[in-house]
Amino acid sequence: MDLALAGRTIAIAGSTAGIGSALTTLLDREHARVLLVGGRSERLTALAQMLSPETPIGIIPGDLRRESDRNRCTNALLGSPELDGFVFLPVEFRPDAISEVRSSEFRETFDVNVFSAFEFAQAALSRASSSASFVFVSSIDAHRHPLHTPSASYDSSKRALESISESVAVEAGSRGIRSNCIIPGLIRTPMTEDFFGQEFEADRRRFLDAVPLGKPGNPEDVADLIMFLLSPLSGYINGTSIPVDGGFLCQGL
Numbered sequence: 001m002d003l004a005l006a007g008r009t010i011a012i013a014g015s016t017a018g019i020g021s022a023l024t025t026l027l028d029r030e031h032a033r034v035l036l037v038g039g040r041s042e043r044l045t046a047l048a049q050m051l052s053p054e055t056p057i058g059i060i061p062g063d064l065r066r067e068s069d070r071n072r073c074t075n076a077l078l079g080s081p082e083l084d085g086f087v088f089l090p091v092e093f094r095p096d097a098i099s100e101v102r103s104s105e106f107r108e109t110f111d112v113n114v115f116s117a118f119e120f121a122q123a124a125l126s127r128a129s130s131s132a133s134f135v136f137v138s139s140i141d142a143h144r145h146p147l148h149t150p151s152a153s154y155d156s157s158k159r160a161l162e163s164i165s166e167s168v169a170v171e172a173g174s175r176g177i178r179s180n181c182i183i184p185g186l187i188r189t190p191m192t193e194d195f196f197g198q199e200f201e202a203d204r205r206r207f208l209d210a211v212p213l214g215k216p217g218n219p220e221d222v223a224d225l226i227m228f229l230l231s232p233l234s235g236y237i238n239g240t241s242i243p244v245d246g247g248f249l250c251q252g253l
């Protein structure tokens with residue numbers, strides 16, 4: 001299927017690992033152009049070197065916990081060529097209970113997961129083409145379920161992203177711009193690698209028993225959905241939050 005992404009310019013924050021790296025590889029295959037925003041410089045350079053020479057149009061490293069780095073990335077986005085897509089994936093995850101988390105830690109999670117998303121999306125909106133598509137990434141942990149271990153700052157940051165995506169969808173829809181959020185379940189990436197170790201075998205088994213498909217997803221399962229949402233083929237999908245979780249959330253657990 002031709003996703004009609006050739007020649008389209010997509011800004012991706014969080015491209016250097018897991019889902020973002022899979023997405024960038026797929027965009028390269030479709031001959032899209034990518035602007036890689038945020039993350040570690042050496043990783044961004046290594047990723048760009050693996051792509052076709054014409055695919056990366058810019059690399060803007062930045063540690064999104066730092067305000068100065070966020071500002072630099074935002075300014076680069078403000079000066080970018082016209083954008084046909086914007087995807088936000090960076091994540092700070094800490095297993096913190098609401099009764100214990102310090103407000104400095106809570107704030108740091110929000111700096112990476114929410115304030116960066118808001119600041120980058122605002123800049124990307126000012127550079128967005130009349131058929132641009134925005135994609136944000138939430139998590140099943142933003143939706144209550146009994147197998148959930150405490151991660152209060154992460155969970156609330158993810159719920160905030162769903163709302164930010166809806167604001168973009170509603171406010172920018174009249175310009176032809178769409179925005180959607182996806183809700184991944186358990187995906188095997190560097191972020192979750194510990195959970196696939198011996199130590200968590202029983203927890204993992206218990207979790208996967210509650211997933212109708214009985215297995216974790218891989219980064220490409222999520223990247224494929226993002227590709228579709230970036231594509232003009234999803235041109236009437238706007239303002240939604242779509243699970244890609246093997247059927248986990250639909251059980252109303």
Ligand SMILES: NC(=O)c1ccc[n+]([C@@H]2O[C@H](COP(=O)([O-])OP(=O)(O)OC[C@H]3O[C@@H](n4cnc5c(N)ncnc54)[C@H](OP(=O)(O)O)[C@@H]3O)[C@@H](O)[C@H]2O)c1
Pocket residue numbers: 014015016017018019020038039040041043044062063064065088089090091092112137138139140183184185186187188189190191192
């Ligand atoms: N994997 C799952 O099971 C799962 C489930 C639900 C939702 N999600 C969501 O999916 C998205 C991608 O997750 P993933 O599993 O692909 O994670 P990952 O493999 O750990 O990749 C995380 C990405 O975020 C970037 N990042 C992290 N901290 C950063 C910081 N302070 N400044 C700049 N960039 C930073 C990393 O860049 P550098 O390493 O270059 O700094 C990397 O590119 C996240 O939003 C996550 O919440 C994942």
